[in-house]
Amino acid sequence: MYTLLLVDDERWVRTSLKRVLEKTGLPISVVKEAAHGLEALDWLKDHSVDLIMTDVRMPVMQGLPFVEAIRRQRRDQPIVVVSGYDDFGYVQQALRFGVLDYLLKPVEVADMKRCLEHWIDQRQRPQAETQSAAQQTREALEKSPIQQVKEYIRLNMAGDITLTQAAARVHLNPSYLSQLFKQQLNRNFVDYIVEVRMEEAKRLLSRTSLRINEVADRVGYSDVAYFSNTFKKCNGCTPSEFRKDPAKCVTGPPALG
Known part of the structure; x- marks a missing residue:
């Protein structure tokens, strides 16, 4: 033992x-x-x-x-x-x-x-x-700048994340980091953050008993209504509907790269 x-x-x-x-x-x-x-x-x-x-x-x-x-x-x-x-x-x-x-x-x-x-x-x-x-x-x-920023976003999704903050983490100009996101991930910085948050929201909804407002807070949304609207836009169903039957919801954002 x-x-x-x-x-x-x-x-x-x-x-x-x-x-x-x-x-x-x-x-x-x-x-x-x-x-x-x-x-x-x-x-x-x-x-x-x-x-x-x-x-x-x-x-x-x-x-x-x-x-x-x-x-x-x-x-x-x-x-x-x-x-x-x-x-x-x-x-x-x-x-x-x-x-x-x-x-x-x-x-x-x-x-x-x-x-x-x-x-x-x-x-x-x-x-x-x-x-x-x-x-x-x-x-x-010794990760690439994009890998480091992706990790930073994943660990800080509950708070406010800005392009300027992320760029400072990897010592890059914000404009250059924005270009790197589009070149390497084929999406912009803000869209990627939303995708990460939605993936984590789905994980929490399916694997925990947290209330909807608690899930929203965990993924960076203080306004539950805004969170629910964003979730439905990305996944084709509300958080409550997803929790009841994930199979009935359409496929969400593209797989995170």
């Missing part, structure tokens, strides 16, 4: 993550819960675990300083980061510190299982293969 240290300031989130972990059926047990990074570090002075799972935003010591401290003390400690949609900057930095993976809230069983199975598989590989996997992770961080 593998051991796991769970770090999150909200008790209900820790409870939810433990339930998701149990549903994966994997041989991993939470042996310690901590409300922030400093509490976790104090516990680790006298204990060790196979894996650490930590939130990003916490009081006293946030996730990123915690990851930094771990890297200084235990260079190879496997760490999984759990984050919200608006934590992309923190997640990028955490990835550079060599965290194993990151999971988006609310964490689903399939995502948790994929992440942990990958980790268990890595532990069982020969050293050469592990080094190869690490190299692949480093290469994944």
Whole structure:
């Protein structure tokens, strides 16, 4: 049985993550819960675990300083980061510190299982293969500007996203980034954001019990009526109709590239 240290300031989130972990059926047990990074570090002075799972935003010591401290003390400690949609900057930095993976809230069983199975598989590989996997992770961080912006949009869809903000993330002129979107994705920046939001809305409607207004808020729409109208325009049915019978709705926007 593998051991796991769970770090999150909200008790209900820790409870939810433990339930998701149990549903994966994997041989991993939470042996310690901590409300922030400093509490976790104090516990680790006298204990060790196979894996650490930590939130990003916490009081006293946030996730990123915690990851930094771990890297200084235990260079190879496997760490999984759990984050919200608006934590992309923190997640990028955490990835550079060599965290194993990151999971988006609310964490689903399939995502948790994929992440942990990958980790268990890595532990069982020969050293050469592990080094190869690490190299692949480093290469994944060296993404093209469009790939970085697509990731930024996916992680920040709940908030306001502008072309200027996205361009600043990848150090490009907004006009040039707009041209890249049209050349590489065959659609403009705003249309792509709508497509990402609609795909996530359909996922939430079909896989969660969130209310329509909660789904709208998760994908960046404060006005539920506007969200419903946009959803119907893109998918040929309202969010409520889609939830009842997705098969009756027409195919939505083109597959995201």
